[in-house]
Amino acid sequence: MSSTFKQCTYDTAPCHRSEKFAFWRESVCDAYVHLGCETLSQKDFWGRIELTRHDLVDISFVSGSKHKVLRRTQDIGRSYDSDFLVSIQLNKRSVIEQHGRSAPLSPFDFALYSSTDPYSIDLEEDFKQLVIKLPKKALLSRLPDANMLTAIPVVGASELGGLVANTALSISSLINTQTSDCKVLLQETLIDLIATSLAPLRGSRVELSQPEQQLLIRAKSYILAHLQDAQLNRESISSNLGLSVRRLSEVFAKNGETICSFVKESRMQRIASDLTDERFARAGVSEIALKWGMNNLQHFSRSFRDQFGCTPRDYRKDATLFKH
Known part of the structure; x- marks a missing residue:
């Protein structure tokens, strides 16, 4: 079994001050899904994404200035992908909203959200997140009602939440140096852990x-x-x-x-x-x-x-x- 990966970095630092936010909008669409971005002030905006695309999951670290991203109906119509995303908060705070639910995230909290339905994410100044993107079918095969569990926070201070957040960080740091078979197993393990952490939310x-x-x-x-x-x-x-x-x-x-x-x-x-x-x-x-x-x-x-x-x-x- 072979495994491939592709790394890329999006960084506003080299951009001219007047072009930073426009570059950022294009970057988040390329790295994740088609999105709209809003900020109260484009002055001194900065953002950085370190992305690794694997066979089963995409793993990225994203950080930047205060702004809001919106997955709108028109954005969904431009995309053929069907994915889940999980944002693990690493610094400052954010709020993910989808299906009328709101998930406020503090450091090491995380939440699931779906690319096939509108959502928004409010991000604080100097935020940092670990974002995992995975095909919907991969999670639904383990957790058939995953679509009902979006925008519900999993608390990082809990034993399970801490286990998932720390394991995701560990996997992200070592996966690129492993053999092909090991990379695939690590990705499967990560999806298993995400499913396990969400299962208690349904009761x-x-x-x-x-x-x-x-x-x-x-x-x-x-x-x-x-x-x-x-x-x-x-x-x-x-x-x-x-x-x-x-x-x-x-x-x-x-x-x-x-x-x-x-x-x-x-x-x-x-x-x-x-x-x-x-x-x-x-x-x-x-x-x-x-x-x-x-x-x-x-x-x-x-x-x-x-x-x-x-x-x-x-x-x-x-x-x-x-x-x-």
């Missing part, structure tokens, strides 16, 4: 205590990072978390789940994603299933049909026809 089916919520997050993060291990089971998961199988099963049960069902459903989602990914168009269904730890192909076929209502081959065929 658990059964109320869990804070320690139990953290334990469930740890367990699911471990499972999602080891789905390709064919030996992944309740015993290995519990052992690596330093828990008994009984205790971990109780936590999953309180959330209306089982360990085995979460592992199976997560694998099916990854397989379904690969079946519709053009990078794996030449890979056979069995090859993809084996890659994600499904050694019993007969059991895999039944599980896939149970989850998606069709065979893996029909799922791939329908997706291909839909694209064309």
